[in-house]
Amino acid sequence: MAWDFSTDPEFQEKLDWMTTFVKEEIEPLELLWPDLHHTPPPPWLRPVIEPLKAKVKQMGLWATHLGPELDGKGYGQLKLALMNEILGAYNWAPTIFGVQGPDTGNAEVLAHYGTAAQKAKYLQPLLNGDIFSCFAMTEPQAGADVAYLKTRAVRDGDAWVINGDKFYASNANNAAFLVLLAVTDPSVPVHKGTSMFLVPTETPGIRILRQTGVMGSEHDHDSQVITHPHVELKDVRIPLENMLGAPGEGFLIAQTRLSGGRIHHAMRTISICKRAMDMMCERALSRSAFGGLISEKQAVQQAIANSYAEIQQFRLYVLYTAWQIDRTHEYSREIRRDIALCKTMAYKLHRDVVERAVHIHGALGCSNEMPLGRMWMEAPTQGVMDGPFEVHQTTACKVILRGYKPSPGVWPTEWLPEKVAKARERFPQVLAAQEEYEKVHGRRK
Ligand SMILES: Cc1cc2nc3c(=O)[nH]c(=O)nc-3n(C[C@H](O)[C@H](O)[C@H](O)COP(=O)(O)OP(=O)(O)OC[C@H]3O[C@@H](n4cnc5c(N)ncnc54)[C@H](O)[C@@H]3O)c2cc1C
Numbered sequence: 001m002a003w004d005f006s007t008d009p010e011f012q013e014k015l016d017w018m019t020t021f022v023k024e025e026i027e028p029l030e031l032l033w034p035d036l037h038h039t040p041p042p043p044w045l046r047p048v049i050e051p052l053k054a055k056v057k058q059m060g061l062w063a064t065h066l067g068p069e070l071d072g073k074g075y076g077q078l079k080l081a082l083m084n085e086i087l088g089a090y091n092w093a094p095t096i097f098g099v100q101g102p103d104t105g106n107a108e109v110l111a112h113y114g115t116a117a118q119k120a121k122y123l124q125p126l127l128n129g130d131i132f133s134c135f136a137m138t139e140p141q142a143g144a145d146v147a148y149l150k151t152r153a154v155r156d157g158d159a160w161v162i163n164g165d166k167f168y169a170s171n172a173n174n175a176a177f178l179v180l181l182a183v184t185d186p187s188v189p190v191h192k193g194t195s196m197f198l199v200p201t202e203t204p205g206i207r208i209l210r211q212t213g214v215m216g217s218e219h220d221h222d223s224q225v226i227t228h229p230h231v232e233l234k235d236v237r238i239p240l241e242n243m244l245g246a247p248g249e250g251f252l253i254a255q256t257r258l259s260g261g262r263i264h265h266a267m268r269t270i271s272i273c274k275r276a277m278d279m280m281c282e283r284a285l286s287r288s289a290f291g292g293l294i295s296e297k298q299a300v301q302q303a304i305a306n307s308y309a310e311i312q313q314f315r316l317y318v319l320y321t322a323w324q325i326d327r328t329h330e331y332s333r334e335i336r337r338d339i340a341l342c343k344t345m346a347y348k349l350h351r352d353v354v355e356r357a358v359h360i361h362g363a364l365g366c367s368n369e370m371p372l373g374r375m376w377m378e379a380p381t382q383g384v385m386d387g388p389f390e391v392h393q394t395t396a397c398k399v400i401l402r403g404y405k406p407s408p409g410v411w412p413t414e415w416l417p418e419k420v421a422k423a424r425e426r427f428p429q430v431l432a433a434q435e436e437y438e439k440v441h442g443r444r445k
Helices: 009-032 046-058 077-087 092-096 103-113 116-128 250-284 298-328 333-360 372-377 379-384 389-402 416-426 428-441
Strands: 133-136 152-156 159-166 177-183 194-200 206-210 230-239
Touching: 009 046, 009 077, 009 092, 046 092, 077 092, 077 250, 077 298, 103 116, 103 133, 103 177, 103 250, 152 177, 159 177, 159 194, 177 250, 194 230, 194 250, 250 298, 250 333, 250 372, 298 333, 333 372, 333 379, 333 389, 372 379, 416 428
Parallel strands: 133 177
Antiparallel strands: 152 159, 159 230, 177 194, 206 230
C-alpha cells in the first residue's frame, strides 16, 4: 500500500543544505536590502548575488518549479512545496533559487500554452533569472470578478491594439513583459471573451501612473523595489503572435496561472508560520512573568499547541494537493477545490500564528526590532491577493456540493423516525420475540 509521508533521504540532504544556506547566506541580504529582491541587481550588488545563484545552480536547485512534463528541469510541485517551506519566509530566498512569484506562475502558463518562439523569447530568460515578469489582470474597477474588466484588445491588421488600465500589477516596474488579460470579444460572457497577451514593457503606450505599495511601505515614483503599480495602456500595439494560447482562452489561462500561483503562496505560508512559531516558542521559554516562565501559563501553552496543530494540518493539505498536481499534471476541478481551500486556510493561518507570536513577544513583538511586524502586515494581503478568500470558499463549496443531491422528500435522508421505521421492517421476527421476552422478564434498561 502506497501511503508514505517520508522524504527521499537524498532530497532531504538538499533540504538540509538549503536550511543552512538560507540562514547563513540569504538572511544577511534580507537584513541589509530587504526590498531589492525583485529588481535586476544593481552592479554593486551583483558580486554578492551571482555567486549565491551559482551555488544554487551547482546544487541542482535552481528554478525547479517546472517539472519534466513541462520541459523543465524541476522536480514538480511536491518537492517545490518542501523547498518553499524553507524559502518562503525570506523575500530574497525565492529569487536566489529562481522560484519567485509572480514569475513562477507566469513561467507555468508559458510552459503550458506558449509556442516554441514564445518560450524561447520569454520563458527561457525568465527561467535563467535574466528578466522579471508581471501578471496584469486586476483593474481599478475589476478585481475579484473579471466580468468587470474593461481593458480591450482589438485586432488591427497584423497587430493587436490594447487600451485600458491595470492595477496592482506586481513588479510591472521591473518586468520585461506583462502577461496581460484583455477583453477581445465583449459580445460573449467574459470566460469566453477574454484573451491573454505577452506585452513587452518597452512597447510605446505603456505608462506607470503610480507605484502603489503594500501597507507599511513607502516608495517614490521611480522606485525600483517591488511595487504594485497602476499601469496605463494607450494604443499599445503588439504583433499578432504575442497572443498566449487561443483567442477566448484568456480566462482559462488565468485560472491555470492563478491556481499555480496560489498553491505556491500556500507553500510559502508554511515557512512564514513556522518561522513565527519558532520565535514564539523561543520567547515562551525565555521570558518570565508572575513568578515563572510564560511557557508555563496555560494561555501561552494553548497558543503554542494550537499553532503547531494548525500548521501541521495546513502543511499536510498543501503537500497532498501538490502531490495530486504531480500525479495528474492538471488542475482538475477537485484540485482547484483543494487549492482554493489551501489558499483560504493560508490567510487565516498566517494571520493567527503571526499575531500570536507578536502577542507573546509583548511590546517587543509590536516593535520594528523584530521581523514579526512586517510578517503581520503581510497577513491581510494573503486574504486578498489571487482573489479574496470568500470567493475561493464559494468555488470550493460548489465543487463539494457536486458530490451531493437534495433529499428526495421533505425530511432529510438522515431523519431518524424514517430510518427507525425501515430498521423495524428489517427485523420483524426479532422485534416480536423481544416483545414476548419483555412481557415475561420486563423491559431491559
Ligand atoms: C499583495 C498583492 C499583490 C497582487 N498582485 C497582483 C498581480 O500581480 N496582478 C494582478 O492582476 N492582481 C494582483 N493583485 C490584486 C488581486 O488579485 C485583487 O486584489 C483580488 O483579485 C481582489 O480584487 P479587489 O482587490 O479589487 O477586491 P474586490 O473585488 O473589490 O473585493 C473586495 C472585497 O469584497 C468581498 N467580496 C468580493 N467578492 C465576493 C464574493 N463573491 N463573496 C464574498 N465576498 C466577496 C471580499 O471581502 C473582498 O475582499 C494583488 C493584490 C495584492 C494584495
